[in-house]
Amino acid sequence: MCGIVGYAGRRNALPILLDGLKRLEYRGYDSAGVAIVGSRLQVEKDKGFIADLEAKLPPMVGTTGLAHTRWATHGPPNQVNAHPHVDCTGKLALAHNGIIENFAELREDLEAKGHTFRTQTDTESLVHLIESLYRGNLEEAVREALHAVHGSFAIAAIHADEPGRVVGARNESPLVVGVGPDENFLASDVPALLRYTDKVIYLMDGEMVVLTPTSAVVKDSQGTVVERAPERIAWNLEDAEKGGFEHFMLKEIFEQPKAVHETLLGRVANLEVDGFFTEGFTGVKLVACGTSYHAALVGKYILEEIARVPTDAELASEYRYAHGPQERPLVILISQSGETADTLGAAREAKRRGCRTLAICNVVGSTLTRESDKTIYTRAGPEIGVAATKTFVTQVVALYLIALRMGLDRGLLGYEEADRLKDELRSLPRAVQSVLNQSRFIEALAEKYGDARDMFYIGRHVNYPIAMEGALKLKEISYIHAEAYAAGELKHGPLALVGPSTPIVAIAVRDAVYEKMRSNIGEVAARGAPIVAIGTEGDKELSKFVDDVVYVPKLSPIFYPIPVTVVTQLFGYYAAKRRGCPIDKPRNLAKSVTVE
Amino acid sequence: MKAVILSAGEGARMGPFTASEPKVMIPVGNRPILEYVVQALVENGVHELVVVVGYHRERILSHFQDGKAYGAHIRYVIQGKQLGTAHALAAARAELADRFIVLNGSNMIDARVVEDLLGQKTGPAVVITQSDRPRSYGVVTVEGGRLVGITEKPAEVISNLINTGAYALDATIFPEIERLASQGKHDLPSVVSGLAGTREVAAVRTQGMWVDALYPWDLLRLNQSALASVGDVRSGTIEPNVTIRGRVSIGDGCAIRSGAYLQGPLALGPGCEIGPHAVLLPSTSLGKNVRIGALTTVSNSILMDDVSIGPSSVVQDSVVASGATARAGLMAASGRGDVQVEGEWHEVPQIGALIGEDVELGNGASLACGTVVGTRARVADGARLRGTIPAHGTVL
Numbered sequence: 008m009c010g011i012v013g014y015a016g017r018r019n020a021l022p023i024l025l026d027g028l029k030r031l032e033y034r035g036y037d038s039a040g041v042a043i044v045g046s047r048l049q050v051e052k053d054k055g056f057i058a059d060l061e062a063k064l065p066p067m068v069g070t071t072g073l074a075h076t077r078w079a080t081h082g083p084p085n086q087v088n089a090h091p092h093v094d095c096t097g098k099l100a101l102a103h104n105g106i107i108e109n110f111a112e113l114r115e116d117l118e119a120k121g122h123t124f125r126t127q128t129d130t131e132s133l134v135h136l137i138e139s140l141y142r143g144n145l146e147e148a149v150r151e152a153l154h155a156v157h158g159s160f161a162i163a164a165i166h167a168d169e170p171g172r173v174v175g176a177r178n179e180s181p182l183v184v185g186v187g188p189d190e191n192f193l194a195s196d197v198p199a200l201l202r203y204t205d206k207v208i209y210l211m212d213g214e215m216v217v218l219t220p221t222s223a224v225v226k227d228s229q230g231t232v233v234e235r236a237p238e239r240i241a242w243n244l245e246d247a248e249k250g251g252f253e254h255f256m257l258k259e260i261f262e263q264p265k266a267v268h269e270t271l272l273g274r275v276a277n278l279e280v281d282g283f284f285t286e287g288f289t290g291v292k293l294v295a296c297g298t299s300y301h302a303a304l305v306g307k308y309i310l311e312e313i314a315r316v317p318t319d320a321e322l323a324s325e326y327r328y329a330h331g332p333q334e335r336p337l338v339i340l341i342s343q344s345g346e347t348a349d350t351l352g353a354a355r356e357a358k359r360r361g362c363r364t365l366a367i368c369n370v371v372g373s374t375l376t377r378e379s380d381k382t383i384y385t386r387a388g389p390e391i392g393v394a395a396t397k398t399f400v401t402q403v404v405a406l407y408l409i410a411l412r413m414g415l416d417r418g419l420l421g422y423e424e425a426d427r428l429k430d431e432l433r434s435l436p437r438a439v440q441s442v443l444n445q446s447r448f449i450e451a452l453a454e455k456y457g458d459a460r461d462m463f464y465i466g467r468h469v470n471y472p473i474a475m476e477g478a479l480k481l482k483e484i485s486y487i488h489a490e491a492y493a494a495g496e497l498k499h500g501p502l503a504l505v506g507p508s509t510p511i512v513a514i515a516v517r518d519a520v521y522e523k524m525r526s527n528i529g530e531v532a533a534r535g536a537p538i539v540a541i542g543t544e545g546d547k548e549l550s551k552f553v554d555d556v557v558y559v560p561k562l563s564p565i566f567y568p569i570p571v572t573v574v575t576q577l578f579g580y581y582a583a584k585r586r587g588c589p590i591d592k593p594r595n596l597a598k599s600v601t602v603e
Numbered sequence: 604m605k606a607v608i609l610s611a612g613e614g615a616r617m618g619p620f621t622a623s624e625p626k627v628m629i630p631v632g633n634r635p636i637l638e639y640v641v642q643a644l645v646e647n648g649v650h651e652l653v654v655v656v657g658y659h660r661e662r663i664l665s666h667f668q669d670g671k672a673y674g675a676h677i678r679y680v681i682q683g684k685q686l687g688t689a690h691a692l693a694a695a696r697a698e699l700a701d702r703f704i705v706l707n708g709s710n711m712i713d714a715r716v717v718e719d720l721l722g723q724k725t726g727p728a729v730v731i732t733q734s735d736r737p738r739s740y741g742v743v744t745v746e747g748g749r750l751v752g753i754t755e756k757p758a759e760v761i762s763n764l765i766n767t768g769a770y771a772l773d774a775t776i777f778p779e780i781e782r783l784a785s786q787g788k789h790d791l792p793s794v795v796s797g798l799a800g801t802r803e804v805a806a807v808r809t810q811g812m813w814v815d816a817l818y819p820w821d822l823l824r825l826n827q828s829a830l831a832s833v834g835d836v837r838s839g840t841i842e843p844n845v846t847i848r849g850r851v852s853i854g855d856g857c858a859i860r861s862g863a864y865l866q867g868p869l870a871l872g873p874g875c876e877i878g879p880h881a882v883l884l885p886s887t888s889l890g891k892n893v894r895i896g897a898l899t900t901v902s903n904s905i906l907m908d909d910v911s912i913g914p915s916s917v918v919q920d921s922v923v924a925s926g927a928t929a930r931a932g933l934m935a936a937s938g939r940g941d942v943q944v945e946g947e948w949h950e951v952p953q954i955g956a957l958i959g960e961d962v963e964l965g966n967g968a969s970l971a972c973g974t975v976v977g978t979r980a981r982v983a984d985g986a987r988l989r990g991t992i993p994a995h996g997t998v999l
Contacts, residue, residue, distance in 0.1 A: 251667075251668065268873075268908075272855060273873075433892055434909065436891075560961065
């Protein structure tokens with residue numbers, strides 16, 4: 008997974024390309040590079056952050072160019088492996104996002120024909136392949152080359168002999184075209200374009216685009232022109248800026264009351280949720296990766312409790328390669344970006360198995376939404392911090408909406424009960440706000456416990472996946488080793504690791520398993536572990552058993568995941584901040600994982 | 604020209620309404636007070652803003668962000684301890700050069716006030732206005748358009764012209780701030796008053812709108828002023844047999860049930876649900892996701908986000924903070940009431956109830972005029988309240 012930007016226009020390309028790259032940095036950031044065609048082709052690239060590259064760039068003049076930010080999959084991050092890559096003649100430059108599966112065979116073949124390879128990347132095979140097919144027309148050479156290539160990719164290419172022209176193509180990796188007056192753009196994601204234009208064309212798999220300053224022509228794999236009118240993007244760039252907060256993650260944590268309002272807006276009163284299927288299946292399968300998978304695990308409890316429908320959650324990377332049983336459940340795919348490669352693979356697998364598919368997604372028009380039968384948008388707005396916060400919370404809120412509608416339609420939820428649950432749903436933005444109001448206190452707790460080398464998160468029932476999500480947040484941004492356990496499992500092994508130097512975060516809200524949690528807390532307390540509990544407001548007993556308590560407002564038990572998650576987000580954030588971690592861009596991680 | 608907006612203070616006199624947000628973020632006409640200040644500046648071409656934040660600053664940051672949505676470019680400066688307005692301005696010193704404007708984020712103003720201030724091209728200036736309660740403010744003494752001095756909260760009325768807290772200043776103010784700080788004075792009026800002793804400070808009288816909220820019930824006046832310019836907007840679902848008169852703004856995703864009667868000016872935020880046969884009367888603002896039950900009447904009130912009022916209730920001249928809920932039959936009617944604020948009693952001619960964030964009121968709760976219910980208080984069915992219920996309190 009990487010980010011690509013391309014430009015063909017009348018302005019100097021360099022500042023536009025660099026600005027676009029910075030807005031794609033969330034996609035990966037271990038190396039970056041720029042190629043510009045002016046009087047000749049100039050390529051500059053290096054390992055490290057985009058700002059590092061910018062600092063050492065020589066002057067580059069030209070109005071056509073492309074740029075790339077890389078997150079290594081083939082070959083370590085270094086100067087040589089950074090994109091763009093050039094051919095033997097030094098005239099062709101290419102940036103690529105995704106994977107070329109048959110690169111090894113191509114390489115062997117091309118090396119036999121005398122091409123000299125400089126890198127270990129799969130991309131370079133494609134560069135030399137295009138070079139070998141180039142007869143004065145870049146567009147034709149790229150088209151021919153792509154017929155010989157297998158894999159998932161989005162590419163942008165320029166040639167020194169064809170100034171003013173950028174060729175792009177996509178297959179299973181995102182690429183959008185930005186249309187402006189007298190200039191046109193190419194990018195992996197919309198934020199890179201928004202400063203310059205709000206008119207975009209989404210490319211489909213197998214399509215190519217040829218940009219010149221005055222035209223953006225989309226063609227299919229046979230070279231036939233595809234007519235497609237640009238769409239207007241409603242959100243603006245300021246949505247994607249930090250606005251006074253120290254980190255995007257903190258800004259996004261504090262945006263959650265608003266984000267939850269947006270998810271619920273106009274959907275609660277009549278439970279009109281963009282018309283999805285509620286009947287005609289016997290079970291539900293929730294499929295996702297990473298944080299979205301934690302939402303799926305929460306969803307299992309929600310759907311089973313509210314809609315009484317048998318539900319199962321599975322990792323997309325497992326589901327897509329497993330042999331499914333005969334039943335055809337409704338498959339709900341959860342992905343923030345809608346571009347997660349494994350989740351897209353799972354969507355195709357679900358179709359292949361004859362299942363109907365429903366996407367829960369944040370990005371309008373993303374690949375997942377086009378490939379699923381129906382989509383429920385979470386409307387959380389753009390999320391820039393790599394650690395998912397508001398998008399997770401809104402995914403869970405969407406699952407409540409689905410469960411309520413499904414429960415009513417299946418006749419397993421009475422109207423009175425539904426009305427009560429609707430009131431609880433509406434109270435969620437306030438529940439989130441009440442946790443945010445305690446941010447100073449949570450910061451103090453992070454100060455107190457943040458020196459730990461290892462931490463454990465424990466919970467039961469619907470709060471077990473929330474413990475997992477809390478541990479993941481802590482791991483990914485603060486680099487403190489954290490593990491989550493279903494509290495009942497402690498005595499089956501993990502208890503051996505618990506001691507005075509392993510603080511425990513225990514989710515002990517007032518629900519059906521509260522008493523059980525209390526005895527689990529006793530187990531870890533007996534080993535001398537310091538305990539931070541997350542409890543229900545008004546619970547006066549809890550503080551007698553633990554060192555510190557963060558209180559969340561009283562709710563129906565099934566809704567506790569929302570405020571409890573916010574507590575763990577703030578704890579993780581402040582723990583990372585005091586350790587000086589690069590919170591918005593943790594090492595080795597990228598926002599949306601568009602490779603397997 | 605840059606403008607500094609002082610927004611760090613808590614606003615302790617606003618009772619339960621500043622429990623978790625600063626005074627400048629209290630919504631009137633469904634927009635925080637500070638938004639009107641930003642708008643007044645932007646309309647006059649002042650886009651470079653420095654906002655001094657402190658108490659619950661995240662609420663300001665997450666609302667305004669970098670200011671682009673409001674046509675401004677906002678930078679934030681944190682005032683750690685809120686010692687006073689001069690101390691707040693000093694916190695922004697590194698952001699300022701040349702001449703700049705200083706405004707108070709909690710005073711609702713219109714563009715005219717800024718225009719009048721900008722009319723004074725050189726030297727320090729203070730905006731003054733006529734007030735009907737000068738004894739609550741700094742009364743100014745003026746000679747031929749020149750400020751002589753500011754007397755804070757005078758015991759006897761010497762004039763009805765007061766300091767609005769809007770200034771044009773330059774960097775020479777900072778040594779003066781330091782000098783007075785060493786005497787333990789941290790408020791800007793003292794500094795400007797002192798400056799008038801050595802330099803000419805222009806007193807600019809404005810005819811523009813300047814409305815201050817000293818006490819929670821003043822919010823209703825601000826709300827009326829805000830709704831004076833509300834747009835006529837129809838969105839969401841409006842069922843048959845709904846009567847809408849006057850200027851009423853209805854947000855996205857609202858559902859207005861059959862038989863409801865809406866008399867403008869009214870502002871309804873997105874996602875509100877107004878029950879069958881509910882009555883909304885001027886000048887009322889409902890925030891996001893507010894629910895009004897069947898047969899309920901609300902008049903001249905502010906109901907903030909996520910408030911829910913059950914069926915057959917009466918809410919008049921009241922302010923209800925975010926997330927407060929009342930079951931059926933809430934009685935919060937208006938009349939003469941005595942209200943205690945920060946230990947002082949005030950007689951208010953027309954007031955309903957002042958209800959804090961996340962308060963829960965049971966069925967048939969009856970609130971005498973001027974009752975204040977603190978944040979997160981729980982009130983049982985059938986309770987009859989008067990006076991002040993403390994935050995987190997329980998009434999059985």
